[in-house]
Structures are given as C-alpha cells and as structure tokens.
Amino acid sequence: MLQTGFFGCSGSDVDAIDYYKSEIEKIGKEEADEHKKVMKDPKSIMPAAFVSFRSRWGAAVAAQTQQTSNPTVWLTEWAPEPRDVYWNNLSIPFVSLTVRRLIIGVAFFFLNFFYVIPIAFVQTLANVEGIEKALPFLEPFIETPTIKSFIQGFLPGLALKIFLILLPTILMFMSQFEGLVSHSSLERRTASKYFIFLFFNVFLGSIVTGSALEQLNTYLHQSANDIPRIIGVAIPIKATFFITYVMVDGWTGVALEVLRLKAFIMFHLKNFFLVKTEKDREEAMDPGSICLYWSEPRIQLYFLLGLVYAVVTPLLLPFILVFFALAYVVYRHQIINVYNQRYESGAQFWPNVHLRIITALIVSQLLLLGLLSTKGLEEATPALLALPVLTIWFHKYCKHRYEPAFVRNPLQEVMRKDTLERARERNFDLKAYLADAYLHPVFKSNEAGKFYVADDPGAEAVIVPTKRQSRRITPVQSEDGGSGRLNLMESVHKR
Known part of the structure; x- marks a missing residue:
C-alpha cells in the first residue's frame, strides 16, 4: 500500500518511491490527455x-x-x-428547439381535437336513453331506481374522470420534449396545456357533445343564426352534470389528497423491494413536491364553472364554495407540513394564473350575453358588450404594468442586495x-x-x-x- 509520508528509507525504498512517483505522473498525464480528447469531441460540448x-x-x-x-x-x-x-x-441545440415546439404544437392540437371523440361517446352513452339504445337487453336492469339514479347522477362525471387520469402525464412528456430547461417552466407549460384541454374538452366538449349533440336534428333544420341560441339553451341543461363532476372530481380529489393512497402504496412497495439502507428508507419516504401542473388547472376550471353558472344556475355555487373551502384547508396543510418543494421559481407561475382568470371572466361574460339573447333581452346585449372590452383592457394594463416585475430584476434592488451582502457577510x-x-x-x-x-x-x-x-x-x-x-x-x- 502506498502511503503519503515516510519516516526513513533505504536505497531500495528510494527506488520504490521513484517508481511510484513515475507511475503517478504517468497516470496523471494519461488522465489529462483523456480529458483533452473528451473536450475536443464535438459531442462533449x-x-x-x-x-x-x-x-x-x-x-x-x-x-x-x-x-x-x-x-x-x-x-x-x-x-x-x-x-x-x-x-x-440542456444539450438540445437551439435550432432544434423551434422544431420541437412546432411538432408539439401540432401534436397537442390533434390530441385536443381527437380526444373529443371518446369523451363524446362516453357522454352520449352515460345516460339512460343512450345505454338502452346501445344495449337493449339491459333495459330491465337499468330501470331500477337506484341504478337509474347512479347512471344519471355519477356515471358521466366518473367516466370523464377516468378518461383524464393519464392526460397530465402525457402533457408533461410533451413539455419535456419541447426542450424546456427547468422544472418550473415544465410545470407552467404543462399547466397551460392542461387548462386549454379542460376548457375545450371538459367544459365546452361536455356542453356540445352532451346536450347540443342531442339536438343535432335541430341544428340541421335551423339557420346558422340560431346556433348561438341553441348553445345558450344547452348550457343550463348541463348544470346537473357539472354538479356531479365537481363532487366526483373535486370533493373526491381533495379527500384522496388527504389520504395520499398512491404515496402510501408506493412507499410500502419500495420498502419491501428496494429499501436496503437508511438512506433508501429516507428516499422512499420523500413526499415529493406538489404537482402544480395537475392541481392548478383543475382549480381554475372550477373557478370558471362558478363564474359561468353564477347567473345561469346558482345552485352550482354552493358545491363550488364547498370545494374551495376544503381545498384551501387541505392544500394549505399539505404544502406546509407534507410536501417538500423541490424548487423556488420566484412566483413565475402567477402571470399564467392571472391570464387564465381573465380568460374565465371573458368566457363567462360572453356566455351571459348569449343567454340573455335567448331570453328575449336583446336590448340589454349592447350595454353588456362593455364588460369583455373592459376586462381585456384591464388584462393589458396589468400585463404592461406588473408583469415586468416577474421577468426582470431591477438594478436598484440588486445594488441594494449587493451592498447589504458585502456589509453583513464579509x-x-x-x-x-x-x-x-x-x-x-x-x-x-x-x-x-x-x-x-x-x-x-x-x-x-x-x-x-x-x-x-x-x-x-x-x-x-x-x-x-x-x-x-x-x-x-x-x-x-x-x-
């Protein structure tokens, strides 16, 4: 064994020391040459x-x-x-980033468009008449009061929830393929995709495929000017569906967040098969960070439903308020005491959240205009046109006035921090x-x-x-x- 110090040595020992020194220098030169070779390799840059x-x-x-x-x-x-x-x-070339984002944009469009097909099929069958037409032999069983209430009340929301289970994971893989270089930007981009998907497929898709699709014969025999009126009539019809959806997806989701069944099962599987040391046990017990790309768009969907149905069907509002009260208590506890946030992005998420809130306001105002036109109040429509205009102006004002604070670092502030650091931590x-x-x-x-x-x-x-x-x-x-x-x-x- 080669030691780092010697108290005394003979001639043979000196020869051995010289030999070891020469071998060490040789190894050092080989490592340096190998390092230079790697640095010259274009694939290593x-x-x-x-x-x-x-x-x-x-x-x-x-x-x-x-x-x-x-x-x-x-x-x-x-x-x-x-x-x-x-x-x-980090190793993705800059030119390929544009190509990747174009590919993902096209792929997301087709995913968003074709995902309507299974949702429309489920929404059509998730009612008593649709099931009786598709499966006539189940008619005696379906007419049972308990089964009929379950089909009309919970089956549509449950079926839609099942179709959306894997969607956030798919959207996260798409964002990773785009080439974003931080976890926070991946979650922000995935959250934007997920909200767009929920808006078109869950909100508009459920309305059009669930109610308006049933009035397809009316569409074919009416002029194009009557289509907005028909959609305006279809929106209140789906209030019952969204009430059950809030209970199935919202209330149940909050309860599952408290139980954390997935984390519980994964811990025991890891503990049984993978844990061998105390460090492995700590890693298996790591709760991870909150999935903002999955939870935040769902919360904003319920906010959108509350704004839209506040005038159309106020009966939906108590269910929305109960969800937000439960979500506030549960997620506040989870964020403070359970989750271990893996990054701090400096409130970079908020501009995207603000944009989606403004979008929900504009959609609710436009749908209110359509509803009033179906109730014979066309004279009130011009006066209400100012609402979306003022909302868009307010968004542009906030974007111009406050968004730079989220993307830029004022020189006055950085100078103050530098001065304080030099004074306090010399x-x-x-x-x-x-x-x-x-x-x-x-x-x-x-x-x-x-x-x-x-x-x-x-x-x-x-x-x-x-x-x-x-x-x-x-x-x-x-x-x-x-x-x-x-x-x-x-x-x-x-x-």
Whole structure:
C-alpha cells in the first residue's frame, strides 16, 4: 500500500518511491490527455452554459441586455436555481428547439381535437336513453331506481374522470420534449396545456357533445343564426352534470389528497423491494413536491364553472364554495407540513394564473350575453358588450404594468442586495460556493450544501439556513437538483 509520508528509507525504498512517483505522473498525464480528447469531441460540448457573476448587478445587466449585434448569438436569460434545472434538456441545440415546439404544437392540437371523440361517446352513452339504445337487453336492469339514479347522477362525471387520469402525464412528456430547461417552466407549460384541454374538452366538449349533440336534428333544420341560441339553451341543461363532476372530481380529489393512497402504496412497495439502507428508507419516504401542473388547472376550471353558472344556475355555487373551502384547508396543510418543494421559481407561475382568470371572466361574460339573447333581452346585449372590452383592457394594463416585475430584476434592488451582502457577510467565499452550484447531480457528493468562510481554514462549515428546519419534513434533497441549497447569487443561462 502506498502511503503519503515516510519516516526513513533505504536505497531500495528510494527506488520504490521513484517508481511510484513515475507511475503517478504517468497516470496523471494519461488522465489529462483523456480529458483533452473528451473536450475536443464535438459531442462533449453543450450548446448552453451557466455563467455566474460576482455581483447581482452584473448578472442583471448581462441577462436583461442584448450581448451582440447578431440576435442569434449569445442569447441570455435568467438561469433557474440549481435545484430547478432540468439537466436532460440542456444539450438540445437551439435550432432544434423551434422544431420541437412546432411538432408539439401540432401534436397537442390533434390530441385536443381527437380526444373529443371518446369523451363524446362516453357522454352520449352515460345516460339512460343512450345505454338502452346501445344495449337493449339491459333495459330491465337499468330501470331500477337506484341504478337509474347512479347512471344519471355519477356515471358521466366518473367516466370523464377516468378518461383524464393519464392526460397530465402525457402533457408533461410533451413539455419535456419541447426542450424546456427547468422544472418550473415544465410545470407552467404543462399547466397551460392542461387548462386549454379542460376548457375545450371538459367544459365546452361536455356542453356540445352532451346536450347540443342531442339536438343535432335541430341544428340541421335551423339557420346558422340560431346556433348561438341553441348553445345558450344547452348550457343550463348541463348544470346537473357539472354538479356531479365537481363532487366526483373535486370533493373526491381533495379527500384522496388527504389520504395520499398512491404515496402510501408506493412507499410500502419500495420498502419491501428496494429499501436496503437508511438512506433508501429516507428516499422512499420523500413526499415529493406538489404537482402544480395537475392541481392548478383543475382549480381554475372550477373557478370558471362558478363564474359561468353564477347567473345561469346558482345552485352550482354552493358545491363550488364547498370545494374551495376544503381545498384551501387541505392544500394549505399539505404544502406546509407534507410536501417538500423541490424548487423556488420566484412566483413565475402567477402571470399564467392571472391570464387564465381573465380568460374565465371573458368566457363567462360572453356566455351571459348569449343567454340573455335567448331570453328575449336583446336590448340589454349592447350595454353588456362593455364588460369583455373592459376586462381585456384591464388584462393589458396589468400585463404592461406588473408583469415586468416577474421577468426582470431591477438594478436598484440588486445594488441594494449587493451592498447589504458585502456589509453583513464579509467572509463569505463566493468563489468556493459557486464552484459546484451548477454541477451536474451525478458529480455531486451527498453532503448537504454548506457556506464557505474564507481566510479561516479552521472554521467549521455552517449549513445553509432554510425555512424548513425539520429533517423530518425535508428528509432528502431534490431528485434532479442534487443539492438542497438555494442559489444565493443570480446566474445567467446562455445559449
């Protein structure tokens, strides 16, 4: 065994030491040559990089300005924090990103369009008359009062829920194929797709296929000017369906969120088959983070239903209010005490949420105009046209006035933070901290993130303080981020 120190040595020992030294130098040269060879390989060079700055001011200037006269060279944007990076997409060339997004746009359109077919088929059969026509031999069984009430009340909502189980996962895979480089941007893009899908297939699709499709004969024998009136009549008819849908999908979903049956089953399967060490047990018990791309669009769908049916069928409102009350209590508890959020995006989700709220307001106002036209109140329609116009103006005002605060970092604020940091943390070794902040998780050690104090080699490392002090609440670091610490200095991601 080769040791690092010697107390004494003979001539033969000196020869052995020289031999070991020569072998070590040889191995070092071979590793250096191999490293140079890898660096020269075009496949080893990524078209993106993370650039860290000594100050927030420098990062803000670099991220928010154009670097060259050629707009296709040195494209910079704010980098996500280290835990938020989705490393699999960093190696995608910039040109292929546009092609990927075009492919996903076309694929999402066809998915959204053709998904109406099974939903329309289920909505047509999920009533007593449809089942009796398709399966006449079940007529005596269906006419039983209990079975008939179940079919008319819960079967449509249950069938629609089953068809939507795998949809969020499919949409997440589509967003990953687009080439987004952070978990937060993946969730934002997936949430937008999911809300569009719910709007067209669950809201409009259920109305058109469930009620208006039954009036197809009326469509064929009426002029095109009467179609809005027919749809206006069909909207109140589907109020019963949406009441049952809120109970089946909303109330049941909140109850399942409390039970967490999926996490419970997965933990016991992992504990039985995979857990061999204490670290494996901690990883199996990791609750993960809340799936915003799945839960947030559903909540906004119920918000849309409440706005639309507040005037048409106010009976739906108590069911919506009960859902929001339960969801507030349950999700507040889960976020504070259960989930371990794997990233912090700085409220980047809110502009998308605001846009969908404005969309729900405009849709409810337009449907109100259509409903009033079916009730013989055409003279009130011109006065109500101001509502969607004012709502759109309000959205443009908010977008122009407040959205820059979510995408830009004011130079005044970054200067203030830099000054405070230099005054309060004079011994903070920024270079040592940034040495592996954006290192790939494969190359990271399992040690927790630490602060490094310069000019004091005997000082002990201090663990980075976080909002969650309990090891029980945050047992392990994030899946892909490797390190559980937050990025103290803003960084820039360039392509």
